C-alpha cells in the first residue's frame with residue numbers, strides 16, 4: 001500500500017492545499033436528512049440520532065465501525081495519531097460491524113461480518129455474518145448500518161443512516177481564496193474563520209446588508225429570515241401547529257450538512 005502517494009485530486013480539495021494535506025483525508029458522517037428526499041424515496045424507518053462524526057484518516061489506517069458498549073468506551077486504547085473508532089449506541093449495530101480506510105486518497109468500506117448488514121445507497125454489501133469486499137465510498141453516498149428492529153420505535157433498536165461527506169472541510173479552509181470578491185462589504189470581518197463566497201444572500205440573491213445573517217462553515221451566507229424556515233420542522237398537535245428546532249439541515253447551495261449543535265472549536269490543532 002502506497003503511504004506517500006498524494007490523493008488523487010478528484011475531490012473538492014484545492015490544488016494549493018493538496019501539498020499540505022496529502023497524508024490526511026477527511027471523512028464526515030452526518031445524519032441522513034429524509035426531508036430532502038420527499039417524493040424520490042420510499043418512506044424510511046427512523047434513524048438513530050447521533051452527533052456528526054468527523055475523522056482525519058491517514059493512508060493505510062483502518063478505522064473500525066461498531067456498537068458503543070461500556071466496554072468499548074473503557075478499554076479503547078488511545079494511540080497517538082490513530083483516529084478513534086466510530087461507535088454507535090444501537091443494538092442493531094454489531095460490535096465489529098465494518099471498517100473504513102483510505103487507499104491512494106480514496107475511501108473504502110467493508111462489512112466485517114455484521115449480523116444486520118451494511119448498506120450503501122440501499123444495497124447490502126454482504127449476507128448476514130459474511131465479510132464483504134471493499135466498496136468505494138463517495139461523497140454524498142447514503143451509508144446505513146443495520147436494519148431497524150421492532151419497528152425502530154425505541155432509539156436503541158434503530159438503524160444508523162448517514163450521508164457521507166469526503167474532504168469537504170478543505171472548501172471552508174481557504175478563507176482568503178475569495179477575498180477579492182468581498183471588497184469592503186460592511187458585513188465581512190477579516191478575522192472570520194469563514195468568509196462568505198458572495199456578498200449576496202444565496203437564497204433571495206439580495207445584498208447581505210442591514211439584516212441578521214446566517215453564515216455556514218461551507219462559506220454560504222443567507223439572511224436569517226431567508227434560512228429560518230429550514231431551522232425548524234412543523235408538525236400539528238391537537239390541531240395546532242408546533243415548531244420544533246432541528247439538529248441540522250442541508251445547505252441549500254452545496255448540500256453540506258450544517259450541524260446546528262456544533263460547539264465553537266479551535267481549528268489550529270487538527271490540521
Ligand SMILES: [Zn+2]
Nearest residue numbers: 201204223226
Ligand atoms: Zn435572503
Ligand SMILES: [Zn+2]
Nearest residue numbers: 218220251254
Ligand atoms: Zn454550503
